[in-house]
Each structure stands twice: as C-alpha cells, then as structure tokens.
Amino acid sequence: xxxxxxxxxxxxxxxxxxxxxxxxxxxxxxxxxxxxxxxxxxxxxxxxxxxxxxxxxxxxxxxxxxxxxxxxxxxxxxxxxxxxxxxxxxxxxxxxxxxxxxxxxxxxxxxxxxxxxxxxxxxxxxxxxxxxxxxxxxxxxxxxxxxxxxxxxxxxxxxxxxxxx
Amino acid sequence: xxxxxxxxxxxxxxxxxxxxxxxxxxxxxxxxxxxxxxxxxxxxxxxxxxxxxxxxxxxxxxxxxxxxxxxxxxxxxxxxxxxxxxxxxxxxxxxxxxxxxxxxxxxxxxxxxxxxxxxxxxxxxxxxxxxxxxxxxxxxxxxxxxxxxxxxxxxxxxxxxxxxxxxxxxxxxxxxxxxxxxxxxxxxxxxxxxxxxxxxxxxxxxxxxxxxxxxxxxxxxxxxxxxxxxxxxxxxxxxxxxxxxxxxxxxxxxxxxxxxxxxxxxxxxxxxxxxxxxxxxxxxxxxxxxxxxxxxxxxxxxxxxxxxxxxxxxxxxxxxxxxxxxxxxxxxxxxxxxxxxxxxxxxxxxxxxxxxxxxxxxxxxxxxxxxxxxxxxxxxxxxxxxxxxxxxxxxxxxxxxxxxxxxxxxxxxxxxxxxxxxxxxxxxxxxxxxxxxxxxxxxxxxxxxxxxxxxxxxxxxxxxxxxxxxxxxxxxxxxxxxxxxxxxxxxxxxxxxxxxxxxxxxxxxxxxxxxxxxxxxxxxxxxxxxxxxxxxxxxxxxxxxxxxxxxxxx
Numbered sequence: 001x002x003x004x005x006x007x008x009x010x011x012x013x014x015x016x017x018x019x020x021x022x023x024x025x026x027x028x029x030x031x032x033x034x035x036x037x038x039x040x041x042x043x044x045x046x047x048x049x050x051x052x053x054x055x056x057x058x059x060x061x062x063x064x065x066x067x068x069x070x071x072x073x074x075x076x077x078x079x080x081x082x083x084x085x086x087x088x089x090x091x092x093x094x095x096x097x098x099x100x101x102x103x104x105x106x107x108x109x110x111x112x113x114x115x116x117x118x119x120x121x122x123x124x125x126x127x128x129x130x131x132x133x134x135x136x137x138x139x140x141x142x143x144x145x146x147x148x149x150x151x152x153x154x155x156x157x158x159x160x161x162x163x164x165x
Numbered sequence: 166x167x168x169x170x171x172x173x174x175x176x177x178x179x180x181x182x183x184x185x186x187x188x189x190x191x192x193x194x195x196x197x198x199x200x201x202x203x204x205x206x207x208x209x210x211x212x213x214x215x216x217x218x219x220x221x222x223x224x225x226x227x228x229x230x231x232x233x234x235x236x237x238x239x240x241x242x243x244x245x246x247x248x249x250x251x252x253x254x255x256x257x258x259x260x261x262x263x264x265x266x267x268x269x270x271x272x273x274x275x276x277x278x279x280x281x282x283x284x285x286x287x288x289x290x291x292x293x294x295x296x297x298x299x300x301x302x303x304x305x306x307x308x309x310x311x312x313x314x315x316x317x318x319x320x321x322x323x324x325x326x327x328x329x330x331x332x333x334x335x336x337x338x339x340x341x342x343x344x345x346x347x348x349x350x351x352x353x354x355x356x357x358x359x360x361x362x363x364x365x366x367x368x369x370x371x372x373x374x375x376x377x378x379x380x381x382x383x384x385x386x387x388x389x390x391x392x393x394x395x396x397x398x399x400x401x402x403x404x405x406x407x408x409x410x411x412x413x414x415x416x417x418x419x420x421x422x423x424x425x426x427x428x429x430x431x432x433x434x435x436x437x438x439x440x441x442x443x444x445x446x447x448x449x450x451x452x453x454x455x456x457x458x459x460x461x462x463x464x465x466x467x468x469x470x471x472x473x474x475x476x477x478x479x480x481x482x483x484x485x486x487x488x489x490x491x492x493x494x495x496x497x498x499x500x501x502x503x504x505x506x507x508x509x510x511x512x513x514x515x516x517x518x519x520x521x522x523x524x525x526x527x528x529x530x531x532x533x534x535x536x537x538x539x540x541x542x543x544x545x546x547x548x549x550x551x552x553x554x555x556x557x558x559x560x561x562x563x564x565x566x567x568x569x570x571x572x573x574x575x576x577x578x579x580x581x582x583x584x585x586x587x588x589x590x591x592x593x594x595x596x597x598x599x600x601x602x603x604x605x606x607x608x609x610x611x612x613x614x615x616x617x618x619x620x621x622x623x624x625x626x627x628x629x630x631x632x633x634x635x636x637x638x639x640x641x642x643x644x645x646x647x648x649x650x651x652x653x654x655x656x657x658x659x660x661x662x663x664x665x666x667x668x669x670x671x672x673x674x675x676x677x678x679x680x681x682x683x684x685x686x687x688x689x690x691x692x693x694x695x696x697x698x699x700x701x702x703x704x705x706x707x708x709x710x711x712x713x714x715x716x717x718x719x
Contacts, residue, residue: 078200078203078326079203079286079326080326080408081286081323081324081325081326081327081328081403082403082404082408084322084323084324084325084326084403085323085400085403085404086404088323093438107200109187109196109200109204110325112322113320113322113323113325114322116322117322117323139179139183140176140179140180140183140320141175141179142172142175142176143176143320143322144176144316144317144319144320145316145317145318145321145322145392145444146443146444147322147323151443151444152392152443152444153172153316154446154447154449154450154453155443155444158447158449158450
C-alpha cells in the first residue's frame with residue numbers, strides 16, 4: 001500500500017490514478033492523464049466525483065488549460081528531475097494553488113527538494129516508511145535560492161531588516 | 166577568502182548530518198545501493214577501483230592555510246598520507262573508508278569546507294582564474310560572482326537531478342585562464358560602455374566524447390540578472406536535455422541538436438518570465454558577499470631589492486624559476502608564484518600531508534595565509550612580496566615544489582588514469598612520468614618553450630587532452646592500452662580542439678612520438694618566439710604526422 005503525505009502529515013488517499021485507455025468512472029475522485037483531460041472534457045465535466053490531472057515528465061503544464069483542484073506529476077525514476085521544473089512552473093507561472101502531488105518513484109531523500117519546488121502532497125513508493133519520510137522536510141532549515149516556497153535568502157534577509165527598521 | 170556567516174555554516178552542518186543519516190541507512194540495509202548512489206555522488210563520493218574516492222570542494226580554487234592543514238590531517242588519518250588536486254580545482258582522497266566519510270565531512274565543516282555537489286548530475290563546483298584579483302589584465306574580480314553562484318547552486322531544489330553534470334567557469338580577465346569556452350556555461354565578466362559589470366555568456370562547450378567550443382548565447386548580461394538567467398538556462402536544459410543516453414546528455418548536445426540560435430531563443434523565452442523577479446541580485450547583496458572576503462593588507466612603497474637583482478644575475482636556477490613560475494601582479498612590489506606539482510616521478514597534482522603542512526606554513530609566511538588550486542593541477546601563492554622571492558624559492562626547493570616548468574612540456578595535466586579510476590581505458594600517470602623523464606634536460610625543456618601536454622586515460626577527458634598543444638588519449642584495443650595523439654589544441658581566448666595525427670601507438674612508444682613531434686617543431690619554427698602550437702597552426706599536422714609515422718626514424 002502506498003502511503004500519502006499531505007501538508008506534512010500522513011493522510012488518507014481518496015484519489016485513484018487512471019492510465020490512458022482506462023474508462024473514467026462517473027463517481028469517485030480520479031486523477032487522469034493529461035491526454036484524457038484534454039480529449040474527454042465533456043465526460044470530465046459531467047462526473048459526480050472530483051477529477052485531477054497527472055503529467056508525465058515530458059508533458060508541458062501549459063497544455064492543461066483550465067486548472068483542476070489537484071495536479072499530480074509522475075516521476076518514472078527519482079533521478080529524472082524534470083518534474084521539479086514542472087512543479088515550479090505550475091506554482092510560479094500558471095498560478096496553481098491546489099494540491100500538487102508527486103507520484104511514482106517518490107522517496108524520502110527527495111522530499112525536501114520536492115517541497116521547495118511546490119509539491120505539498122507525496123504518494124510515496126510502496127517500500128517507503130511514512131514516519132521516517134516526514135523527517136525529511138527538516139533536513140535543511142534554510143536555503144539560498146528562491147523556490148516555489150519562498151524568495152531568495154538575501155531577499156528575505158533584507159526585507160526582515162527593512163521591517164525591523 | 167570568503168568567510169562563512171552563521172547560515173553558510175548551518176547549511177554545511179545540516180548537509181553533514183543528512184549525509185551521515187543517509188550513509189547509516191545504507192550501511193544498515195534500509196537504503197538500497199541504487200537509491201544511495203546518487204546521494205553519495207552528490208556529496209563527492211565515488212566507489213572506485215581500490216576504495217571509495219572522496220572529492221572535496223575547493224570553491225573557485227581558493228583555500229586558506231588553516232584549511233590546507235585540515236586536508237593534510239584528513240589525508241594522514243583517513244587516507245594514505247596524500248591528496249590529489251584535480252583539474253577542477255578540487256582535491257580528491259583515494260583511500261577513505263566509506264563508514265568514515267561522515268566524520269571526514271564533519272572535520273571539513275569545522276574549517277568551512279564540504280563536498281557538496283562535487284559529483285552527480287547537478288551544478289558542480291564553480292571554477293575560475295587562478296590569478297583572480299591579482300592579474301594585471303583583470304577587468305572584473307570574479308571571486309564575488311563565483312561565491313554568489315556557489316550559494317545559488319548549493320542545494321538548488323530544481324536542479325539536483327539534471328540530465329548530466331553541469332560545470333560553470335568564470336573569467337574576469339582579458340586572457341581566459343578559466344577555460345570558459347569548454348564549460349557547460351562560461352561567463353566572461355566584462356564592463357559595458359556605461360561601466361556596468363556584466364557577463365558575456367557562453368553555453369554548450371565541453372570536452373569528453375564530443376568536444377565542442379561553447380557558443381556565445383548572450384553578449385552582455387547585466388550582473389543583476391546573473392542568477393535568474395542561470396535559472397533560465399538550467400531550466401531549459403533540465404526540461405529538454407536528453408536523458409535516454411548518458412553520452413548525449415550534456416547541455417552541449419542539446420545546444421547542438423537545437424542549434425545555438427534556437428537554444429538561445431528558448432533560453433530568452435524562459436528568461437522573459439524570470440527577469441526582474443525573485444532572485445534578481447541587488448547591490449546590497451553583492452556588497453554583503455564582497456565584504457565577507459578577506460582583503461590582503463598590501464604594503465605600499467616596498468623598497469627595490471638590490472639582492473633580488475643580484476640573485477637573478479648569479480643563480481641560473483633561481484632565474485629560470487622566476488622566468489617560468491613567477492607571474493605579474495597588479496600591485497607594485499608583489500608577484501604571484503606557481504608551486505609546481507609536476508616534479509618528475511610524482512603523479513601530477515599529488516601532494517603529501519607533510520608537503521601540505523609545509524605549504525600552509527609558507528602561505529602564512531609569504532602570502533597572507535591563502536593559496537589557490539589551479540586547473541593545471543598546480544598551486545599558486547597569489548600575493549608574494551618580490552623581495553621574498555629568493556627565500557621562498559629556497560623553501561619551495563626543499564619541498565620539491567620549485568620545478569621551473571610552468572607552461573612547459575613537463576607541466577603535464579593528467580587524470581588519475583587506470584591506476585585508480587574505474588572508467589579509464591589506460592594508465593595516465595606512468596605515461597606522464599615516462600615523458601617527463603625523456604625531457605629531463607632543463608635547458609632543452611626551456612628551449613622548447615611554451616607547451617601544454619595533457620593526458621586523459623579515457624574519452625571522459627578529465628585530463629583535458631583535447632585542448633593540450635599535444636593531447637594524449639588512452640584507448641582500449643582488445644584489452645590492451647594504446648594511446649591516440651592529437652596536436653594543435655589550445656585553451657584560452659582562442660580555444661581550439663586538437664587534431665588526431667594518426668593511428669594509436671603503444672604505451673612505450675609515447676615518449677618517442679612526443680620527441681619526434683618536438684623535433685619537427687624545432688626544425689620548422691621561425692624563431693624561439695614561435696611556439697609549438699603556432700607552428701602546428703601554420704603548417705597543419707602534415708609534417709608532424711609524416712615524421713611520427715616515418716619508419717626511417719624507428
């Protein structure tokens with residue numbers, strides 16, 4: 001069973017991930033591949049349950065169009081770093097504020113960076129211990145560069161100084 | 166030297182704790198080999214032929230005497246009493262035990278050092294000119310910009326799993342001593358007509374299997390935009406760089422396949438969204454980082470030293486060393502001094518712990534307690550009083566560090582090669598030594614003049630053979646070691662790739678081949694001012710090839 005971490009706590013997963021070619025059920029929360037999201041909008045619009053969309057590493061977030069409540073980004077291997085850019089684009093360019101979930105080869109040692117790029121939800125690979133994984137968010141207490149989570153260190157530092165003055 | 170503030174230190178400490186935890190989980194079987202590998206690589210730890218190899222970062226090559234003493238201590242306690250300086254201005258330890266690496270990192274953190282991103286598919290240690298800050302031809306001191314890039318790239322959340330490694334070099338002088346044209350990104354710091362500092366940006370250069378000279382993708386990038394522009398380049402590369410074949414995964418292949426023009430357009434398109442937004446540098450931040458660098462307290466009005474002139478006149482050995490290993494300095498009365506790590510019989514770049522301690526003491530006495538590691542695997546004391554040169558020379562000679570061969574044939578760049586590296590096809594160090602022994606006559610060596618000879622043990626090109634005036638590449642032929650010879654490569658502002666002269670030769674033939682190349686050069690040069698590489702440029706490889714493969718000479 002895959003464990004889910006959402007907003008830094010272990011959570012229950014009500015979503016089912018569909019593959020291209022699967023039939024979209026009328027009810028229940030499903031995450032559909034981008035191609036299905038684009039080609040079957042009438043079916044998606046008529047559903048009783050919620051519908052999210054998932055992107056493969058080569059998918060362009062610009063192609064989503066109308067943003068759903070949940071977007072997942074698939075990592076075929078944890079060493080494939082394209083999803084980090086996808087996440088930042090969704091958060092920082094396309095203004096996505098819903099649940100952004102990492103799915104696939106999602107491991108404890110990448111959670112800190114994934115979170116910095118805007119992911120707030122993590123469907124861990126089956127062998128991962130969720131309690132252990134939660135510790136990863138505190139691996140680092142600071143960061144130099146801007147991310148989806150906060151501005152660059154120098155920007156925050158100077159703005160604190162301004163506030164203090 | 167840049168001095169850490171509390172946050173710089175905290176991040177390094179947290180990386181040590183993180184890596185200790187990762188290593189413990191690996192050793193206890195909780196973390197698999199496939200998951201641990203990229204994590205340890207990102208911390209400079211390879212599993213090599215004999216033992217793990219740990220590569221420690223020396224950001225932009227700058228190191229203090231205190232740090233060098235720590236490296237000496239680590240080599241003594243955790244290794245076999247020596248370290249190896251690499252062409253990327255880092256130091257490598259070839260024999261540490263895996264379980265000790267977290268302790269080594271903790272020791273390094275005590276002196277503001279680390280191994281962060283010295284390997285792995287991420288942004289690596291930024292490199293620069295070994296004469297940064299002191300070179301008379303300098304337009305902009307690159308150190309501050311290097312440190313800003315170091316901070317930006319350190320634990321960058323978006324670019325930790327790039328298609329392949331990513332190397333950035335910065336030069337701020339007229340002459341390019343940082344090999345910016347053969348890096349993934351080369352930054353040439355310049356001033357525009359308005360006097361603003363900026364960078365000419367090159368992308369897609371590199372050596373390896375597919376050597377390419379970088380393309381200028383932006384003529385002038387204002388300093389404020391440095392980091393957002395780097396983000397744009399890296400994002401385009403991260404999203405579109407090839408991941409299906411590791412030999413086609415470097416940015417140079419993306420630039421080539423898209424064409425430089427289209428790659429540039431993609432970067433500009435991405436940058437449109439980032440320009441002026443978060444991460445745009447401000448004067449105050451540049452000043453803050455600049456103020457954390459220690460500044461040497463140069464003495465003014467140093468007296469002319471009559472003794473120095475006398476030593477020059479009387480001691481040919483001293484004169485020869487001054488001629489080759491001493492370099493001009495922007496401050497009157499000061500010079501920069503190269504410590505050659507290319508003494509015959511010693512693997513290029515290797516230094517023992519005792520030598521490191523001695524060098525640290527000399528740096529304290531003669532160069533404000535700092536030194537630099539060069540991409541040619543030597544060391545530099547950047548701020549030496551001219552009046553101290555003779556005393557320093559005597560002291561360096563005693564340590565075997567005064568070989569007067571900087572810029573000459575025996576100043577060989579060589580990777581660790583098949584003796585150590587599991588990637589290598591062939592050995593490098595014994596070949597370097599055989600060549601050094603062949604050219605042991607100092608008068609002849611000086612007569613040959615400027616010559617870069619570079620050796621790589623495989624086509625990953627860690628020994629930069631493509632840009633050697635003479636380049637030697639180890640190749641494997643049915644399990645035997647052979648060597649492919651190229652000539653005419655060069656580094657610097659007119660960087661060029663060497664051309665292969667013909668079929669590979671056996672290991673014991675390499676010194677003969679080099680000798681024939683040199684004889685051909687001597688026969689054809691107009692004057693002593695015309696260097697080997699100039700003659701190759703003028704005549705092509707023809708006469709060289711003819712002589713090397715002519716049976717009459719065998």
